[in-house]
Amino acid sequence: GCSQGTTAAPASPSSAPPATGPAGPTAPVPPKFASGEVRIALVRQLSSGDYFEQWLAGAQAEAKALNVTLEVSSGDGNNDKQALNLEQAVNQKADAIIVDHGFAQTVQPAIRKAADAGIPLVAFDVDPGTDKAVVLSQDDHRIAEQALGALKADTGGAGEVVYVYVAGFAPLDRRNETWTQFKKDNPGIEQVAQIGVVNSSTASAVADQAKAALQANPGVKAIFAPYDEFAKGAALAVKELGLQDKVKVYGADVSTADIAVMTEPGSPWVATAATDPSNVGRVAVRAAALLAAGQDVAAELKVPPALITQKQLRDGRIANMEQLNQAIPALRTPDVARVPWAPSS
């Protein structure tokens, strides 16, 4: 029973779709969508944290706009549970399934079951192991490249750097590949310490470690922290040591809370490379909806990131994601997986 102003058209297939929004719909609403019967299962690896909440908020908004039911489940870090949730979605014959993160080896058996059952799939940030699924990714290599580009520009490509990393998380591992390459390409950059913790209080744990590392290495010019919780911790450490003028933090990802940290007076976090998570969520739902409607979608979808600098945020007096979205249009990608029968978002 989801009804929404823009798409709650009468169930008659012949009725014209309401034309609202900047780029009007270019096709009639498929009957299944008009009657609100479409169920899309969103099977997540994780759900807590700003990134995942924003992602979900975007996905839900898009689902509402398209008049589909989004059935959300999360493994909450338990990968086995995620695989079971996926099997359950197959069991219940969802019209399409979005797999949001996950470990390839763990979810692939269940993805195969979905493919065998003829259920269309969108795999976000996880290798589905089958060409029957649409692969959606945010370009983590690009994210790391952009942040490192800023780091290189500010340091002139030389200096001591503290690196924050924990292995075992797919996006971090990809960003790590870029960092490894970057070090090879820039021999002037010296990694003097590698730190990192991931738990529910990552930021403060990383802050404690960063403080130790900075004490031990007084010559450090920059901290590369390619995950926003890391960056928050690193920024906190620099601030608590009073080293704002010497040490800068280069991060990744963005959220309202991150914006607040970056724009604080004296914040050392000067640049972050990110996609807008809620936009990625929207794209995922659009792709799934298209598949559910039996339409073609490119086998691979990529959401490009944008570099966001402290200066941009301060100059634009940007305080939250909505304002950021307005200010940096590159964060919105309405053309990726556009749904012809809906107003673009």
Next chain:
Amino acid sequence: MTAPVPPPVVAVSGLARSYGATRALDGVTLEVRPGEIAGLIGANGAGKSTLIKVLSGAVRPSAGTITLDGRPFAPAGPLDAQAAGVQTVHQNIDDGVVFGATVAENLTLDSIARRGGRWFSTPARIRAEAGAVAEAAGLALPLDAPVETLPAGARQQIVIARALARRARLLILDEPTSTLSAAEADALARKVRRAAASGVAVLYVSHRLAEIESLCDRVIVLRDGRVRRVFTAPLRRAAIVEAMLGEFAAPVAPVDAAAPADRAGRRTVGAAVLTAAGVRAAPGGTPFDLDLREGEVLGVTGLLGSGKTGLLQQLGGARPLVSGEMRLCGAPYRPAHPRAAIAAGVAYAAEERSAQAIVPGWSVRAHVTLPTLRAHSRAGLLSRRSETAAARRVSARFGVKGPGAEAPIETLSGGNQQKVVVGRWLEAAPRVLLLDEPFRGVDVGARADIGRVVREAGTMAVVVASSDPQEIVEVADRVLVLHEGSPAGELRAAEATPERLAALMSGGAA
């Protein structure tokens, strides 16, 4: 009765308290006057402890009234009762001490609860306060020792010292001498008399009739939750026993009249079952030899800390042998664990019921079968039927009174618990049965029952350790007296009188 009678300190009327279907108290009416020492006696499960728990505010009655110094008295908790001057030593001493704390902390436990006491406390202050309590009670204990390292008797003395240190109108002692030997019991009796002389009313529970006779002015006999008779001095033991045990009194009557001479003649002929050479009761003691014969009951007695438990535990594998060696039926015997002893046919029934035998919350049945689980199981699986049969056997043999084999053992009265944890060892059909203070809290009738079962058990050799010479005299064919970890003498039943034993125990010559 012409002398003016002072008004009673405490008067109880129609007091009732039930536990499920059990009527532990069924309309008790009694009073205790100032300066009076009133004995409260009754068979195991008669309701004595329940009455005391009610008076001390630990349990609430279901009906009836209490007045204290003429005013209605309905304590909401132990603190209320204490504040009103009702000071109690409960039967279960482990309800009176806090393990993990020192002796000093235990001696001053009450001052924690006292309102208006000092909030700030230092170890020095606690020590000083504890020293005062200990001195008032004439105790010489290491104040800084953890209380769990002390023997049961010392713990009991701590609890008594605490009660004596408080301002009392009514002093209640529930089997205070069960773990004490004669000397300590005498000292306690003196203190109780002194308290009474100063106008305190005393309610005194004991299963040692001699003690009751010498101490009490009046004896109140409780049976099945009611007051059956009240005797005033001079007391007649036979009448008291009859009132206590009712129709079952007959077989018990000759208890202390049992002729030791008749035993002595009959029971020294069996073959040696367990022989020990060069063993010591305690690490510092003199080594000695010992042999136990079929069908014989060896009594071991001595003061507190004389080494009775040390000796029995070594024989039973509960403690490593200090020195010497042992043979069981000719074969070398050196148990490394109680299991090995049990397997070889030596059973040790431990001294302290709640610390060494009771598993909280377990049924009577499970307690009975714990040492003999193997016998009640096939391929490792337990047979409930066989277990229940064993529990029934033990209950019937020793007249255990209580809510049944499936009831938690805590719902039995103290004496009935004791019958279960001692009686269960006969289920192991041992060759040697070592009983460490088996009569603690057991009424005279049951004491006779245990004694009879023990001596009728054919070819078994039995060792009974007790600090009460009277008990030893009643049951033993031969008595070994220990003094400070060394043997002080050995007597045949015919020669053993409580007086001679007492002399040996305190280090004198027999």
Next chain:
Amino acid sequence: MTATGTAGTDRARHGTASAGARAAATAYRYGLPALLVAMVAIFSILRPAFGTYANALIVLQSVSVVGVVALGVTVSMTTGGFDLSAGACVGAVVMVTALAMVRFNLTGGTAIVAGLLTGLLVAGVNVLLTVVARVPDLVATLGTMFLFQGLALILTGGQSVAAGMTVDGAPAPGRYTEGFAWLGGGSIGTVPVPVAVFALLALAVYVLLHRSRWGRALYAIGGNAEAARLAGIRVARYRALAYVVSGLCAAVAGIMLSARLGRGDVGAGDPYLLQSVAAALIGYAVLGANRPNAPGTVVGALFIGVMINGMTMLNAPYYAQTFVQGALLVGALVVSYTLTPGRRAAGPGR
């Protein structure tokens, strides 16, 4: 019925109260299982897809790994111990099995043996610490937990182990074998292997704890170790036994988890400590036992599994699930414990 004799606190036993008392006693014994049944019924009505055989299997499968760990934790609790290292053991076993197959190219059978040996190693350390060195259980197993959490990380330099990973510049030679993967994803008839293993182990632990003399000995030690010793129970051996069972259960769970994941996931075991402890603790209240017990643990594991699965199906947001879980648990506990027959009578709680 007269009012006399009941003025006191022991309301629940006599006279007119007896019917009520029986009801209360029943609620106490069956409160949690009843709640479980009610939950299943409600979810099935709200969501017909919930009450299907296929979904039941999924729910069971989702609790089977936790359940197996929890059974081990339950056994460790019977002696008064507490195995905080169970989660770390699961994690270490996942890493070891993955390494065995992926990195060292060994067979699935060898990986299973290596996993079980790892479980025994954890148990061995626990036994050394608690039984031999007499370190209190909680502290000792906490140390073991750190040790094996760390070991699982060090073995792989903090990285996950997956087929095709790079080892010293070359791709790792092995991969998960079919047979091993069957332990996680296969089924016997329609029953998934992990569910069958869970059922089997639940039965085994039930028999061990509640029908065998060894179980009786374990509980005796938990109740009063000195009394158990004097009754001829070899306390040290049984305490060791409890940790061995716990370690082996965790190893079995780790093997199944590894098979389900298809890779050696760093930190895969971490969530299982809290969840298994929760299941075992919820089990305390089942059937009026008020002590660790096997059926209770199974009910506890199912309780959590059903709750989460049902809530997910009803599309409740994840953050509401924890709260509802807490509220239901608290409610069930209060019902269970306040209705215990006769509990109100004087007790140490006052």
Next chain:
Amino acid sequence: MTATGTAGTDRARHGTASAGARAAATAYRYGLPALLVAMVAIFSILRPAFGTYANALIVLQSVSVVGVVALGVTVSMTTGGFDLSAGACVGAVVMVTALAMVRFNLTGGTAIVAGLLTGLLVAGVNVLLTVVARVPDLVATLGTMFLFQGLALILTGGQSVAAGMTVDGAPAPGRYTEGFAWLGGGSIGTVPVPVAVFALLALAVYVLLHRSRWGRALYAIGGNAEAARLAGIRVARYRALAYVVSGLCAAVAGIMLSARLGRGDVGAGDPYLLQSVAAALIGYAVLGANRPNAPGTVVGALFIGVMINGMTMLNAPYYAQTFVQGALLVGALVVSYTLTPGRRAAGPGR
């Protein structure tokens, strides 16, 4: 000297063994503090930057939040309880203070009061469950833990609370006040505020537990609740007191954490349960106490903090830290407990 007369249980005191026994007893009492000092010395030699006043403050600051939670957990343990809800309480307080300032635009003072009230609320639920409904401590506080973990999430729909966040379409009106932020990042002289708070609370808890009548009552209840009750100690009130202290400590920790983070982070409190329990448990072995105690908990917290800080400075990879932490802990425990005077003699451990 004779063994007679003294009812000589005090074995480890007599005879030739005395010198060795004294050394062992010293190792037992001071084993962990000595290890801590040794660690500090070694780290300072290897890395001169470690042994500076500035770094000492950093280490202290890194343990202050954990330490404060651990002090509360320690108090809850004295009565034989166990506060599993401490971490959840920290998390809930972080969310509540953030909401108060950011979303409702209240003053820092009000936020503090709201935070403390939240701590009291958690304590209240624990007391209701354990003291009134007589649910066993572990199970009850587990329920409370889920409840408040869930509540913290529900309050904000699972999102973290930060200045500028969107509420119903408009940006939230408030932000963290200067004064409030000072609690996390400010300093008194050169001493950071959290360190000062930790020191103060450690002193207060020390006095409460080891120098006051109340502390003796708490330990007495933990040792033998029935004996305490019969001695007239109001067991229920003291058990409630223990949970209230625990809840308040967690609330103070939550306030400091919130001030330090500058936002309400979902799940921020979760790691603090395990860490604080670890600190309190390590503390058992300190000074030969073998029971929860305030100085021990402080040493335990420092132990973990120094270890992590020093290892990080030595550039040890993060995955080695857990292992070293475990190995050191296990070593310290074995030393502490195997050297306990007289432990070897017959005991229930056999």
